[in-house]
Amino acid sequence: MLNSSAKQRLALAVALTATLATAFTGGSATADPKQLTAAVGVGSDTTQDVMNAAAGYTNGNYYDPIASTLASGARQVISFDATPPAGVADNCITPKVGGPTFTRPNGSSQGRRALSRAIDGTKYGTAACGGVQDVAGLVEFARSSSGPAAGDVGTDLTYIPFGRDGVSFASYRTDGSPVTSHTRAQLTSLFTTGVQVIGGVRILPCGIQAGSGTFEFWNKVTTATVPQENTATTECNNLLGVGVRAQENNGDDLKARGDAADAAVNGTQVIIGFSAGAFIAKSNLVAPGAPPAGVGIGTISDNGSGTNLGSPIVGSAPTLTPNGTFYGDSVFGRSVYNVFPTAVITSAFGNDDLKTLFVGAGSALCSSTAVVNAFGFLVHPSCGSTATKGTLLSGQL
Numbered sequence: 001m002l003n004s005s006a007k008q009r010l011a012l013a014v015a016l017t018a019t020l021a022t023a024f025t026g027g028s029a030t031a032d033p034k035q036l037t038a039a040v041g042v043g044s045d046t047t048q049d050v051m052n053a054a055a056g057y058t059n060g061n062y063y064d065p066i067a068s069t070l071a072s073g074a075r076q077v078i079s080f081d082a083t084p085p086a087g088v089a090d091n092c093i094t095p096k097v098g099g100p101t102f103t104r105p106n107g108s109s110q111g112r113r114a115l116s117r118a119i120d121g122t123k124y125g126t127a128a129c130g131g132v133q134d135v136a137g138l139v140e141f142a143r144s145s146s147g148p149a150a151g152d153v154g155t156d157l158t159y160i161p162f163g164r165d166g167v168s169f170a171s172y173r174t175d176g177s178p179v180t181s182h183t184r185a186q187l188t189s190l191f192t193t194g195v196q197v198i199g200g201v202r203i204l205p206c207g208i209q210a211g212s213g214t215f216e217f218w219n220k221v222t223t224a225t226v227p228q229e230n231t232a233t234t235e236c237n238n239l240l241g242v243g244v245r246a247q248e249n250n251g252d253d254l255k256a257r258g259d260a261a262d263a264a265v266n267g268t269q270v271i272i273g274f275s276a277g278a279f280i281a282k283s284n285l286v287a288p289g290a291p292p293a294g295v296g297i298g299t300i301s302d303n304g305s306g307t308n309l310g311s312p313i314v315g316s317a318p319t320l321t322p323n324g325t326f327y328g329d330s331v332f333g334r335s336v337y338n339v340f341p342t343a344v345i346t347s348a349f350g351n352d353d354l355k356t357l358f359v360g361a362g363s364a365l366c367s368s369t370a371v372v373n374a375f376g377f378l379v380h381p382s383c384g385s386t387a388t389k390g391t392l393l394s395g396q397l
Helices: 004-024 048-055 108-120 184-193 213-222 226-232 251-264 276-283 352-358 369-374
Strands: 039-043 077-079 141-144 157-173 181-183 196-198 201-205 269-275 299-302 333-341 388-390
Touching: 039 108, 039 352, 048 077, 048 276, 048 369, 108 141, 108 157, 108 213, 108 333, 157 213, 157 251, 157 276, 181 184, 184 196, 184 201, 184 213, 184 226, 184 299, 213 226, 213 269, 251 269, 269 276, 333 352
Parallel strands: 039 077, 039 141, 181 299, 201 269
Antiparallel strands: 141 333, 157 269, 157 333, 157 388, 196 201
16 A cells, blocks of 8 residues: 555656656647747837847847736747847848748838738838738737827827837037037927037038938927938938938947048037937947947937926936936927737737737736836836827838
């Protein structure tokens, strides 16, 4: 007769044997990697690093990946950068195993276009990555640092906010001290009419790549139309090649333009719209691309209504934090979003995986306060809201 202890040991041995047998024969105890079924996001440069962290890894650091409830499959996310990361030779991505390769969406607009083409079934891409491709089922959400266009009354897309950001100007001057403070009126003059002498310094405005949500937002801040901004930034856009605009939030790019501008006209300072969240994350070394020496983010002495906002950042690297007053400003503060097909994310039934990841204040992303803050953003006061809607974006890229 087996005593009670022996019976327990025998039961455990039988259970372990059954578990191992199931595992080695491919039964229900096994699981394919969760990333094979992860929801794919593309788009904004500004929010790529925080969403990479939400996926579990960025810039040499590991994070607990967000996941939906166990009941909805513990689904995770993956997020493709706006530009090829170091060591990647081309601009193509293959987001799903066995799926087609297509052109990497660079910026908020391109991300929303890729999502729009996944929704309406038309194709997306360029000849450089195998031509236009059917991307249905390959893109679940788009990262976006801007909301719907003014007057957009469409409902096909739902913009779910998760963070607040501030946008100021970044500047660099090779020779001499830069002007570090501007009013909104001065920025408007620079980005609608071109180079100005302010505080005795020749200041040259530079253009952000046009697919960026920061490009859209900065034009609203400066009130510049697209043609006005293009003319005003032409000199800077031609410094590194004819019509070559700067990749958003890239300090190395700005410095290269500043050095080239100084070589042409000694003492010239270059400036460009720059996300404070991105500046904080890069300066604190949680995101790649630390701004080089001399590249700084400026203060706003008058937001257009007489308010001195100061700097969007507080402290010094590597412990920079956001200035909540600046981020909350109605002109220089902005919301950042993840964008979904409305029919999916607000459906009455189903899609619980995406909903528990992104919808509501208690969603996985909205609950990741420490990660959102670490990347220079404040958690949005309406995090997870599905109230903001927009139409599909037309076109390619």
